[in-house]
Amino acid sequence: MIFIVLPCLVLLYILLINFLYELFCAKEKSVQEKHVVVIGGSSGIGKAFACLAAQKGAHVTIIARNEDRLRLAVEEIKKDRLNDSQRTKSISLDVSDYDQVNGCLLSLDDELPIYMLMNCAGLAICGIIEDVSEENVKKMFDVNYYGTHNAIKTLVPRFKTRKEGHIVLTGSQASLLGIYGYTTYAATKFALRGLAEALAMELKHYNIHVTLALPPDTNTPGFQEENKSKPEETRLITESAGIYQPKTVAQAILKDVLKGSFFSYIGMESFLLTTLCVGMTSHRKYYELAYHCILLGPFKLISSFYLGNFHKIINDCAKKNKKAD
Ligand SMILES: NC(=O)c1ccc[n+]([C@@H]2O[C@H](COP(=O)([O-])OP(=O)(O)OC[C@H]3O[C@@H](n4cnc5c(N)ncnc54)[C@H](OP(=O)(O)O)[C@@H]3O)[C@@H](O)[C@H]2O)c1
Numbered sequence: 001m002i003f004i005v006l007p008c009l010v011l012l013y014i015l016l017i018n019f020l021y022e023l024f025c026a027k028e029k030s031v032q033e034k035h036v037v038v039i040g041g042s043s044g045i046g047k048a049f050a051c052l053a054a055q056k057g058a059h060v061t062i063i064a065r066n067e068d069r070l071r072l073a074v075e076e077i078k079k080d081r082l083n084d085s086q087r088t089k090s091i092s093l094d095v096s097d098y099d100q101v102n103g104c105l106l107s108l109d110d111e112l113p114i115y116m117l118m119n120c121a122g123l124a125i126c127g128i129i130e131d132v133s134e135e136n137v138k139k140m141f142d143v144n145y146y147g148t149h150n151a152i153k154t155l156v157p158r159f160k161t162r163k164e165g166h167i168v169l170t171g172s173q174a175s176l177l178g179i180y181g182y183t184t185y186a187a188t189k190f191a192l193r194g195l196a197e198a199l200a201m202e203l204k205h206y207n208i209h210v211t212l213a214l215p216p217d218t219n220t221p222g223f224q225e226e227n228k229s230k231p232e233e234t235r236l237i238t239e240s241a242g243i244y245q246p247k248t249v250a251q252a253i254l255k256d257v258l259k260g261s262f263f264s265y266i267g268m269e270s271f272l273l274t275t276l277c278v279g280m281t282s283h284r285k286y287y288e289l290a291y292h293c294i295l296l297g298p299f300k301l302i303s304s305f306y307l308g309n310f311h312k313i314i315n316d317c318a319k320k321n322k323k324a325d
Pocket residue numbers: 039040041042043044045046063064065066067069093094095096120121122123124143147170171172173214215216217218219220221222223
């Protein structure tokens with residue numbers, strides 16, 4: 001008995017020390033005087049991320065289409081700088097156009113080498129599959145997937161040459177779980193997970209870190225827009241996780257990026273979902289591997305209650321709609 005219990009206790013002790021060290025002593029990387037580029041940085045989560053990078057001493061460039069919003073965002077970011085020597089810049093372009101993105105990012109990198117690329121441009125148009133127009137399907141793939149792909153493809157060779165860099169892809173909880181009313185949106189965000197996972201494997205030995213951010217519902221202009229097309233079923237299923245402020249989400253993402261985490265999530269439900277869907281993504285620390293091994297079974301059980309509730313919501317809505325017909 002002692003030969004089983006003792007090694008288990010030693011293992012638990014090592015994992016606990018590992019966890020506590022990570023929590024209280026591990027040093028985060030710094031973005032001070034580094035160039036951080038935020039695509040989709042004129043609004044919502046991207047803007048909050050850009051402000052935070054400025055607060056931490058970074059040179060910040062934001063990219064989006066609408067020039068007025070970009071100007072206003074730059075004013076906000078300037079106020080958050082630690083000192084006046086930090087550069088702030090905005091560029092107006094459509095991220096879904098590869099040639100535009102390629103030309104712009106390469107010249108930006110020539111001006112001031114880019115250390116961190118945060119891809120945050122994206123949109124959600126909800127609806128069950130037959131209700132989303134082909135035009136909107138294309139729009140979501142163009143911005144959410146190709147927009148991210150275009151920027152990463154452009155900068156990876158530069159990051160490889162310098163043997164450093166951080167790449168952030170903004171997915172969603174819908175990168176891990178397909179939900180009623182998110183047929184197209186979830187497909188674009190699942191695609192980002194595949195891209196992020198393969199990239200992380202391709203780039204690890206170049207000291208380039210990849211983070212897939214999985215924001216929960218966040219109170220942004222984009223979220224207000226999404227709500228206009230959201231079916232009742234989708235709203236009822238997603239609202240149990242609550243709504244977060246962009247600043248809180250941006251803080252969690254930047255912290256995870258600087259720690260070198262692959263997934264960035266926030267909140268208990270996201271922890272449950274991310275642990276459930278961890279698959280073969282590499283663990284950063286042994287305690288992570290340990291809690292994944294321990295929690296996967298119980299979390300699978302808990303998830304079946306969630307799933308039961310989702311199907312109940314969908315059935316109830318179907319009955320209600322039938323009565324109304
Ligand atoms: N908010 C949420 O609840 C939530 C939850 C999960 C995931 N997310 C993801 O988080 C990201 C940011 O969402 P958000 O809610 O912060 O959105 P948001 O407030 O609408 O901001 C989106 C940003 O992307 C830019 N953008 C959109 N299309 C673009 C294009 N074609 N080219 C260049 N820039 C473009 C927008 O500026 P212009 O329109 O001027 O171009 C804006 O700066 C998205 O990928 C979204 O899917 C959000």
